Amino acid sequence: MWNRPRFDLKVRLTLRVAAISAACFAAISAYFLITADRAAHARIDDIAAIVAKTLELQQGKVLWTASPRADFPNLDPVSAYVMTPGLCLAFRGPAGEMIQRFCSGAPVTADLPPQIFTAFYHGLFDPGREAARPVILRGTKLGEAVVSVDPAVQTAEAWHEAGRLMLALAIALPLLCVLVYAALARALRPTHMIRAGLERIAANDLTARLPPFDLAELSAVRDVFNHLAESLDTALAERAELTRKLIALQDEERRHLARELHDEFGQSLAAIRALASSARQTAAQECPSLLGECDGIARTASGMMETLRGALFRLRPPDVEELGLVASLEGLVAGWNGRSRGETRFAIRFDGTFETLPATISANLYRIVQEALTNAAKHAGATKVNLELAMHADEIALAIDDDGRSTDPVAKSGMGLLGMRERVAALRGRLSFEAGLQGGSALRVVIPLTAAGPQALEHAA
Structure with a gap:
């Protein structure tokens, strides 16, 4: 242009x-x-x-x-x-x-x-x-x-x-x-303050307000600016609350679906395996030619059980509130390392203590990491993924780097990136996804400690 x-x-x-x-x-x-x-x-x-x-x-x-x-x-x-x-x-x-x-x-x-x-x-x-x-x-x-x-x-x-x-x-x-x-x-000196206020608004700092000015025209701009900042703050707060409710509803639906799969589909697969074992015993005595088919049914049922366990793990992860964020993420990384069979290597490092984080923050961070690992392994074809979670004085920073294909984020992750953005927005944080300096992709998430509640603030202090 x-x-x-x-x-x-x-x-x-x-x-x-x-x-x-x-x-x-x-x-x-x-x-x-x-x-x-x-x-x-x-x-x-x-x-x-x-x-x-x-x-x-x-x-x-x-x-x-x-x-x-x-x-x-x-x-x-x-x-x-x-x-x-x-x-x-x-x-x-x-x-x-x-x-x-x-x-x-x-x-x-x-x-x-x-x-x-x-x-x-x-x-x-x-x-x-x-x-x-x-x-x-x-x-x-x-x-x-x-x-x-x-x-x-x-x-x-x-x-x-x-x-x-x-x-x-x-x-x-x-x-x-x-x-x-x-x-x-x-006369135009206040325009520098207006510009600084706009830059703070662009950086998602909706607490920015302009002081009174002597000029009537700039005072009108100040009134509109402050009203806009207040309106944006209110709108984002309402949006964040709605997002939290939607995410909570989504997690509840996942837990419900996991229970249904475990209770219905899991029992059915267990019954099929039991019937296959019984049929094998009968075939061994009366019709040895059917042993191969019985073993095939048992292997198929076992494979479906393994697939079901992976789906249940993704739908209903371990209780982060009971295990803690660190243990849950270490288990997630260990699971990916085990399922990758040497094709992809995942590594995670922590800087700080996260035991005092509320369950809502921990659960959202776990979901963000889970979705990011899925994108890196399945969509980007990465062979090495490094994760780092650090707690600073006033924010929590998550960095995920991989050596996969550096393509368009939307095309790579589909709705996954959108879900991560919504979770980060609900926590009043910032998310960036771009190509890495040496190839691959780099995901950066920053969540202010004000979103983590007073307990985390007291612990960080």
């Missing part, structure tokens, strides 16, 4: 905040540039109006004094008041010819705008646009007053102002990201 790449939530949210902040700064910068461009054009429009009015007054003065020396147009008087770096004043005649032009030089600066900003600014605005105002006297248009600003100067001024915003952005944005990341890390 395709897995999507994972990103840290704090990093993702911080990047989103940074992107939004950068977009806001860009919008503010664009608004500032637009406002500055409009102000610059409004300024040269006002200057053009002043120049046109000044020229009109000059021409009126010439006509009023009837001076033979027509000092028109004269841009020097107005330039002393309105000239700024890069500003150009001009008078254009009625035919469009430039009669007079006066420009101030651009300041020499080392802080030139980058080419990319210059291209962007020239593409977005028109820094070299002229502002023209007509010069009219007595209804006659004498020409136009033309005012413009050097595009390089206007671009440099815009870059100077935008550079301050970019400097503020360069300082504020990383600081904002650090503060947002720190705030998110603090």
Whole structure:
């Protein structure tokens, strides 16, 4: 299945905040540039109006004094008041010819705008646009007053102002990201506790609970988590109780079936053997040719008796409560070693004392080992099986390793593995079945001592 790449939530949210902040700064910068461009054009429009009015007054003065020396147009008087770096004043005649032009030089600066900003600014605005105002006297248009600003100067001024915003952005944005990341890390710190709680739930520790959180959203998650843990604990307790009842019913049915087989089938086989022995005595006196058939009937009855004893042993094992778990398991292993006739070797080792375990725990452990040995010998074809049962400070551990065929557990053991899982689940334990490191299979069962009752806990302590 395709897995999507994972990103840290704090990093993702911080990047989103940074992107939004950068977009806001860009919008503010664009608004500032637009406002500055409009102000610059409004300024040269006002200057053009002043120049046109000044020229009109000059021409009126010439006509009023009837001076033979027509000092028109004269841009020097107005330039002393309105000239700024890069500003150009001009008078254009009625035919469009430039009669007079006066420009101030651009300041020499080392802080030139980058080419990319210059291209962007020239593409977005028109820094070299002229502002023209007509010069009219007595209804006659004498020409136009033309005012413009050097595009390089206007671009440099815009870059100077935008550079301050970019400097503020360069300082504020990383600081904002650090503060947002720190705030998110603090706000999301409880998620580590939520993850730890989920891991405990996954490990079948249903006592995991989450403490109250400051954030309302995480508090809602905490309430749902605790409710889920309580519900799972209750459901598993009910399931375990039902499983115990089903297992007890199954064991009772096995004991009943064992009694029926022993009382009915066993007596019938004993009667057949007795009749075969009697028929053999009669045949030996009257019809020796029937001795072979009588012996065959006796052998068949003996074989069926042996098979019946094995079935009865599996259906109704020795009383674990009376013999003890250790003695019962040693007898089980000895029986398998005896029936294997050298084909399979079983070995068992104990670590700890198990005399104080309740009968329910001992019986379930015996059944689990019995089913595991049957799987290893009959289904996996193992030639060597090692068992180890150990009692630790807070749990009972069972390990069974064999050198048989390492196949699918369900296909190998059928309903047997399911039965073992149900017994382990009823004891609130854990079961794992997997391939061994050097071939074969490895069965691991861990049962907490809390399932074994207070006696076992006191003994272990």
